[in-house]
Amino acid sequence: MILTVTVNPTLDKFYWVEELPLRLEEPEETVLIRSEKSSTSAGGKGINVAVFLAAQGVETVAMGFLGGHTGQIVLQDLLARGVSGNFLWIPGETRVNVTVLARGKEYHPLLIHEAGTPVPPSAIPLFLKKFERMARDAEYVVLGGALAPGLPVDFYRILVEKASAYGVPTIVHAGGEAVTRALPARPFLVKPDVREELSFGDMPVRTTEEIIQAGRRALELGVGACLVSHRLTGDVLVSPEEGVCFLEADVPVTEFRNLVGSDDALVGGLLGRLLAGDSLCQAARYGMGAAVASAKVEEKLCLDPEAIAREMATVSVRQVEGR
């Protein structure tokens, strides 16, 4: 069983439009954009990983905090996709994140993200108790996405420590302080989200050299492996056993139809192959194939194994300083 944690889940709303004029030139100008198509789905990094794995036949349980009517929609969507849900209900409404995709420019999405509903202090010990009960039976734990308001900034560190106490490896798939504060707890793998700040803690990750340096620093802290995306089609994996793996997808960005969730398909694909016994580097290659396949479809995730297998042909791996 794979346990995913999404403490700040979202109801993902997608709109496809002909054009996306973003500048208001005239005073009192109103811009009305009619969407050609829209879709709604449960979202959040951990949830997306759970949906991906469930579609591959992996038993998956999703945990986190849900609230209100949007929370009910998130849960119903998850259950319908074959994921077991074990959420703690809190006051307020689960957030809605909006993505607007202009035809022909889907690689430049407009994202509008809510902060999320605050988690009351009384809910935290209840969640931790529930998490411990679930984590002890998990093969892996995936902690994904932004922390909800009200949660301590070292919340992921606490969860990694609890999972480690039962010998369960953890993947931290998040950005900002949420992931850097978790490093001392020595998670199995970190996949920092560096899209907004292009930094991993106080380390810049703008170039491959900087990414390798940041990855090595994470390994020195005891992290098992570090996987960082750079540009839209490249990833760098740093691990003690396999050294540095450069993964590159030979795909023009103009073929991408929806980038949201592709990073989560990467983590889901990687984890699915780890469960099947692949090495970390080979699992990451499969994950990249899943990410590219997901980016090429309008749906958030590509769940078709044949499509993923086709995209793997576009992913090259160059391994240095490893076995």
Place this chain on the structure above:
Amino acid sequence: MKVRDLMRRDLTAVEVDTPVAQVIYLLHQSGLPSLPVVDEQGKVVGVVAERDLMRAILPGYVDMLVSTSFLPSLNQLSRKLQEIGGLPISQFMVRPVVSVRPEDSDLHVADLLIRKGLRQVPVIDERGRLLGTVRRIDVLEGLGKAR
């Protein structure tokens, strides 16, 4: 059809020491008619429904009356709820647990839900751990889709 084809894999549950007030909150927020009560191993050890908590706050003498419509409320219910709000749910849960297994038939679970007057029943594994629940509407909807 089997229970596994009809069940919801919603693992929302409460622990034996969860206070009554928190359980009421969860019942309301989740929209579920009842909640499984689990121990530290995730084993279902009881079930608590809205009906059980409502029963707990009603004064005992109502059983002797045909109707209470003539009686003033006197805030008895809210006072009683305040009284029990901090108590662990283990004092109000129903045991033994009526449950089903994933391999049980649709006929069995439907009969159980009606025969026992239940709106929902937990689905457990061979170790008694919660796998999900089946509500009456899940049976009806599942059977309808299968046609």
